Each structure stands twice: as C-alpha cells, then as structure tokens.
Amino acid sequence: MDLTLAELSRTIDPAELGRRLRTARVAAGMTQAQVAADDITAAYLSRIEDGQRRPEAGLLERMATRMGVTLEDLLLDVSRDKVNELRLALDYAELSLASGEGTAALQAVDVLVADPALESVPSLLRAARQVRAGALENTGDLDGAILLLEDLTANPSPDASWLKALIALSRCYRESGDFPRAIGVGEQARKMIEDLGIDGLTEAIQLTVTTAGAYHAQGDTDQAMRVCMRALEAAEKHESLVGKASAYWNASIVEASRGATQAAIDLARKALTLFEMGDDHRNLARLRSTVANLHLLQDPPEPEATLEILSTLEREMNWSSASAWDISYLHLLRGRAHLLLGDHEAAEEAAERVMETKPTGAPTHEAQSHVLKGRVAFTRGDHDTARQHFQAGVHALTAAGADRDAAQLWFELADLLADVGDHEGALQAFRSAGASTGLRLPTRVGTTLPRG
Template sequence: MDARQAELLRSIDPATLGRRLRAARVAKGLTQTELAGRDVSVGYVSRIESGNRRPNGKVLAELASRLGTPVEQLLVGAAPRELDEIRLALDFAELSLESGQPIEAEVRSAEVLARVEAASLEDMVDRARLLHARALEALGRLDDSILELEALIGLTRSALVEVRAGVALSRCYRESGDLTRAIEAGERILGRLAGTPLERTDESVQLAVTVAAAYFERGDSGHAVRVCRAAMAKAEALESSTARASAYWNASMMEADRGAVGDAVALAERALALLAEGRDARNLARLRSQLGAMQLSLDPPEVTEAQRNLDRAAEDLAWSSASPVDVARNDLARARAFLISGDLAAAAELSQRVEAAMSDQAPLLRGEALSLNAQILMAQGDVTRAASCLRQAVLAMTGVGADRSAAQQWFELADLLDGVGLADASRDAYRNAAASAGVRARTGTLVDVRLNEPVRTS
C-alpha cells in the first residue's frame, strides 16, 4: 500500500469502506468465512463490513486480494478509469441540462446516480442527486424535484451542496405555490450558515434573495425588502458579479410590484449587465424576460425594447435549463407585447399555447393566460367568447393559494369581468382578491350610515 492509499485509509469513513467491502464480497459470491480465510477472523470481517472497525493496510490488502479487487477501488469506490468515466457522464448530463435538453439530463443523471450510489461515491452522489433534481425541475416535475432535494439536504455532508440544494428547494416550493415552505426551507439553511465561512458566499446571497422573493409574494413586503437589502450589502462586500446580479434582480422585482417601475428597470438593467459577464444562461434569460415585462408596464410602454428582450429571452430559454414555467411566463409577456402593438393573431397564438401548457402545472399562469385571451377577444369585438374565457379563468383560479400574486390576478380578473357585464362574478373576484391579500371583515357591529341601523358582521 503506497502513501496515498494509506492516507485514504486513514481518512475514509469506516461505514463507507464497510459497504464497499460487503458489496464486493457479495458480487464475488463469497461468504464472510470464505473472505476471512485463515489469517483474519470472521468476526473481524463482520465488524469491518458493519463499519465498526477500520482495518490496517495489510489486512485490507489481503481482503482485496481474495476479492480480486484493487485496494484503490475499495478506498475510492471505483478504479481510476471508472471515476473518469463517471465524471465525464456527469459533465455531459450537466451540459445537456444547461443547453436545454432536460430529458437527456434527467435520464443520464439518473443512470449516474444509481451507479455512484452503488459504489458509495458520496461526493459524486451529491452532485448527481442535485443535477437530477434540477433536471426534474426543468421538466416541470416540481413534486419529484422537491422530494429529491429534501433527501439530498438530509443526507449530504457538504455544507456547500446543502446551500445549493436549499436555493433550488426554496425556488421549487415557491414555483409550486407553497410560499410558507419556501421560506421555512431557506431560513433553516440560512440559520445554519450564520457565523460560518459559507455565510459570505455567492450561494448564501442567492439563498437569501430567493427567500426574500417568497416573503414578498406572500405579502410580507417590508420584511422582504429588508432581507433583500441586507443581501445586496453582502453582495457588494463580496464584489461578486453573480451575487450582486441576484440581489439587484430580486430588488427590481420588488420595486416593480410596489409601482416604482422606473427604479425597477434601472435595477434590472444593472443585474443584466452583471449576469452577462458570467455563463448562467437560465438566469440571464429569466432576467431578460423580467426586464421585458417591466418595460411593458412603463408609462408609456417601451414596446420595441421589451419585445427585443422577450424575444432574446425566448431563444435563450429554449437552450438553457429553464423550466416550463419560465417559458410560459416569457410567452405571456410576449403575448402582451403583441396585444399592445396590435398584432392580435400573434398574441392569441402565444396566450393559447400557455393556457394549454399550464393546464396541469400552474393554475395561476393558466388563469392569467385565459384572462389575456379574453382581452384579445374583447379587442376583436367578441364579448361573448371573452366572457366564456373569463369564466374559465375563474375556475382555473379557484383553489389557488392566497398570496400577493394571486391577489393581483384576482383584482385584474374582477375588472375584466365587470367589463363584459358579469357583475356578480366581478364582485366575487374582488372578494377573492381581498382574501388573497389578507384582508378580512372585522367582527363586530357596523353602522349603515344610510339607514343609521346596526349591521352585524361575522
């Protein structure tokens, strides 16, 4: 046994070595007695396999010789050539994901995950599981991705992998509409980072702003802004373009939702310039999409510039690890741009595509697409079909969780329903908007000023 192997033997987790020894013995078809031979007791072999003993170099070499397995393979989990093959397979799966081929990425990462788990290659298991979870997210399989990420966070011994998985988990919870879990998952990991070197890293900033976005969507705007500002200060201190871009981006979305669209556009443009320095295709495309949507909200709208950003985002999203939800949001923004510019046919094609794609994935986006379809039909003078679309939008929105996005969507839907003469449905939508925003009637006695009589509220 050379010096490198001796160091590996001193540092390896005995439980890991035991699992590999047992797997090699079973694969060879040997019993513990046969493996032990005359020089090692059966009980000692049993204790090694159970992780209760770390063998010395001589014993391990003897056991490896009987198994016909290189000592290196027991210590590392695979022969050097096999390790290179696994790393190449992981690189290929990651390249597939980043180049917009999530199906290929999911298949390949699942194959590698099974292979490295069988060999107890812990560091590669973490990478393969995180990659597989991201591929599932890109395919729109949010529940499966969440389960994979939760398992990874519970098993990994790497704090950095845990943070990266936490960012993805919080994001998946948010995209699935479970804002409370999005916040809890992120806050739990941020708490464990406090006082550690990882507290001042890009990943820590990204996790903080992901949590801030969930707070904001839930309606806790004040706390969200404070979290985001703290993250921006940390990002500036790090002098990291990735961390700064992430902080500026989330701050821009909050400013836009607060009505300060001009400030939001300025922050988004700073984030876009910083992201363009790196290689994060997915987030660069999502930011272009967000910037285009905000440009449409300016008074007057910057339609030409918005369309340029949205079209570029559509191209980049198609060749990145973007999820179907990312693509749908961008297509809806493109449809609005076409509607504003008067190209009703192009607007209808895109909004109908989103409505069909989101039928089983994102009811909020499906409702938004149906509302946009109704606006297009109203612009075409077809009020009857517009009213039908709005009724479908109401059905799609029913059961959507209560948060800021839902409140905004219900409010806009209420105005459209009123515009086609559906007064009762409009009032119901306004009530849903208030409920989603957390507004409730006070319990007690109110006075109707017209009648000067008490009115009971419940």
C-alpha cells in the same frame, strides 16, 4: 479535497483500506519506505497495510499520488474506469439540463442512478440526485423535486452543493405556492451557514435573495426589500458580483410591485450588466424576462422594446437551462406586447403557446392565458367569448395559492368580468383578491350592529 471522500477516509474498514493500499503499492513496484517517504515510517505504513491503523485523508492522498493512483482508487470499491464511466454519464445529464432539455436529462440521470456501482461513489451519487431534482423542476414536477431536495438538504455541509440544493428547494416551494416553507428554508439555514463559516459564498448570498423573493411572493414587500438589502451588504463585503446582481434584481421586482417602475428598471439594468459579465445563463434569461415585463408596465407601455428583449431571450433559452415556467412566461409577455400593438392573431398564438409550454399544475399561467385570449376577444367586440375566457380564468385560478401575484390576477379578472357584464362573477373575484392577500371578512354574529 472532496468532503465525501474525506468522510469516507474516516469510516472505511481499516483492513480493507490496508489491502487496497498494499495492492496499489505492489502494482506500482514500490517499497514501503518509498511510499511512506518523509510523512511516516515504513513500520507505521506496515501497520496501516495490516489494518491496524487508519491514516487521515491528507496523508492517504499524498501516498496515493506517489503510487500513481487517486484517493478514489483507494477509498471506493469500483475501478477507475467505472468511475470515469459514471462521471461521463453524469456530465451528459448535466449538459442536457444546462441546455434546457429537462426530459432528456431526467432519462439520462435515471439510467445513471439505476447503476448499482453509483452507490460506491457517494460524491457522484449526490451530484446525480441533485441533477435529477433539477430535471424534475425543469419538467414541472415540483413535488418530485421537493421530495428529493428535502433529502439532499437534510444534513448541512460546508460546501456550495448543499447551498445550491437549499436554493432549489426554496425556489420549488415558492413556485408551488408554499411561501411559508420557501421562507423557512432560508431563514432557518442562516445560523447554520454562519456556524459553518460559509456565509461569504456566493451561493449563501443567493439563498438570502431567494428568501427575499419568497417574502415578496407572499406579499410582504417591506421585509422582501430589507432582505434584499441584507444580501446586497453581504455581496459588497465579500465582493460577489453574482450576489450583488441577484440582490439588485430582486430589489427591482419589489420596486415594480410598489409601482415604482422607473426605479425598478434602473435596478434591473444594474443587475443585467453584472449578469452579462458571468456565465449564469439561466438567471440572465429570467432577468431579461423581468426587464421585458417592466417595459410593459411603463406609462405609456413600450411593447416594441419588450419584443426586442424577448427575441434575444428566446435565442438564449434555446441553449440555457430554461424551465417550463420560464418558457411559458416568455410567450405570455410576447402575447401581451402583441395585444398592445393591435396584432390580435399573434397575441392569440402566443396565448396558445403559454398553454402548450406551461409546467404541469401551473394555475396562474393557465389563468393568464385565458385572460389574454379574453382581452383579444373583448378588443374585437366579442364580449360573449371574452366572458367565457374570463370565467375559465377564474376556474383555473381557484387552484392557485394565496399570494401577491394571484391577488393581482384576481383583481384584474374582477375588473374584466365587470366590463363584460358579469357583475356577480366580478364581486366574487374581488373577494378572492382580498382573500389572496390575507384579508378575511369578520364572522357575523348578528344582522345589526349593537347600539350604545
């Protein structure tokens, strides 16, 4: 039974419920004894219809079934046809989002939410708001998605819907650069999840994995790996294939950041095999991106293998709920692969596509696009143009938060600026790299060290 309907059955005005019950019984041509059956007496049903008693949800649902109506018909102040209309509109918005059409999904769900009748169907209202949050994230409006998801997760409930909203909230915090909050979402929910008895749900395991990803983005790879192992243990215990795949995937990312590329590839392939057995197309696409990037990190790199994976990935993204971030990252990987193969024109075209498809306010993607263009110019011997792009990358990256990925990009920019002779810019970029990992210079009290 829908938890929202169960709650509504406990709070609905007894007189209104009694009136609806009597109307449904008369319309069905049934006596009170026929509707009551063996559950209660006809006299007790009479008191319910008079508004003197409020039946529990299970009893009410059984009586509704006998009368040929639904529990929603008795509890909701809208007609069945209207509920079906609202549900159809929600299905369309969900399908648009699953197809990666974030703008279309947002337009459809905004029309739905504006319908006053939706307020009378709490379960559909919540689902519509969750779709809207997903559409906002898909179109790059992370702040809007976060505000909505914070409301959706404010009241814990023992169901997958609440867990999915927590996962999305943590992910949006992480993508916006707010790693402490991204971590806090998962860690603070752990006890509540155990108390609610839903720690065995796949979504609960996926939330643990999402928390590991936030630790990794913050630069705490040791804790990230420990949380991945905790998720893997839970997945094994509860026989969750998706949970196991998610844990392998994030462990792969951690190993890659430690420089253990082959171990990362092995873990990613385990995750890929498991994801291919399911229907989570969005995460399957993101995992393929991870594997494609790992081939570029091999020594020596394998750009041909990367391009082959990206071709498959692009086809999948055409009908999955790929976000602007996912699509932009695909073009970035493609550009890097083409650069390694010496196809400068294709690399530049891919860099342009990164800028065209990146989400709003994505400084690292903008910086990486400039780095790619600068590398192409440098390879051609045009050091002045390369320097301009590297400096533009520095300008874009100043808007990024402090995390491991930003530190890596700062470090790369420092090396590239040194190559084109901008030693002052290189020094500043090295300092920014240190700052992004939490390193700070001590305050200087004097100009000389104290003598003993």
